[in-house]
Amino acid sequence: MRSEFEKQAVKVFKALGDPNRYLIVTTLVERGELSCADFDDRIDLSKPAMSHHYRILENAGIIDVRKKGLHYYMKANMAVLERFVPGFAHTHLKKK
Amino acid sequence: MRSEFEKQAVKVFKALGDPNRYLIVTTLVERGELSCADFDDRIDLSKPAMSHHYRILENAGIIDVRKKGLHYYMKANMAVLERFVPGFAHTHLKKK
DNA sequence: GTATTAGTTCCATAGTTTTGGAAATAGTTA
DNA sequence: TAACTATTTCCAAAACTATGGAACTAATAC
Secondary structure, eight states: OOOHHHHHHHHHHHHHSSHHHHHHHHHHHHHOSEEGGGGTTTOOOOHHHHHHHHHHHHHTTSEEEEEETTEEEEEEOHHHHHHHSTTHHHHHSSOO | OOOHHHHHHHHHHHHHSSHHHHHHHHHHHHHOSEEGGGGTTTOOOOHHHHHHHHHHHHHTTSEEEEEETTEEEEEEOHHHHHHHSTTHHHHHSSOO
């Protein structure tokens, strides 16, 4: 009980269990790599709040963040996502 | 955005994103129908706390609760679980 | 170097979640 | 009916989470 797998599984579920984060992740899966600014017109939250959500997702291993110049680029980590929620992309994207 | 599917998906993820509830669900998937008392020696929480967690899981549609005599019996709702987390049983059970 | 831009960190606050004790409810048994 | 059992509901407290304003940091451009 309480293996590393289980601990991360709970983290992943908790990370996805917030409407804003769920939207961030599905958007990234759908559109590939995006910068913070790309979310400005998609999610109406302050920068600090967005930053907080990115960190939770990164911490759960669901997204990878890299900095290039002034921008931070986020992309979904499909390997992690699929390890804990197999078929995530197929199941949770708009196209249904 | 914010379809019924998405709303329930977030609810399901939130419900699974708590260590006690994750344990309740994996235990139910593994062992079938159980009563509250069957969790006494598996999860060290008060009855009110357990009751609260059952309700959240039931509310997310992940478990079904029925009363028979003095006991409440819980079982995992595999259809819902598999709809939002395909392969849950295969991915999240101890046998790995 | 100064200004600008993109995003973070720090801090405080409002809201939500988890939890247990006590009281209530409902079904069983005597 | 009274006593007993299993679990819930009610309530309050502690812990955690989400959020935004202000101040900060890093990269670029002039």
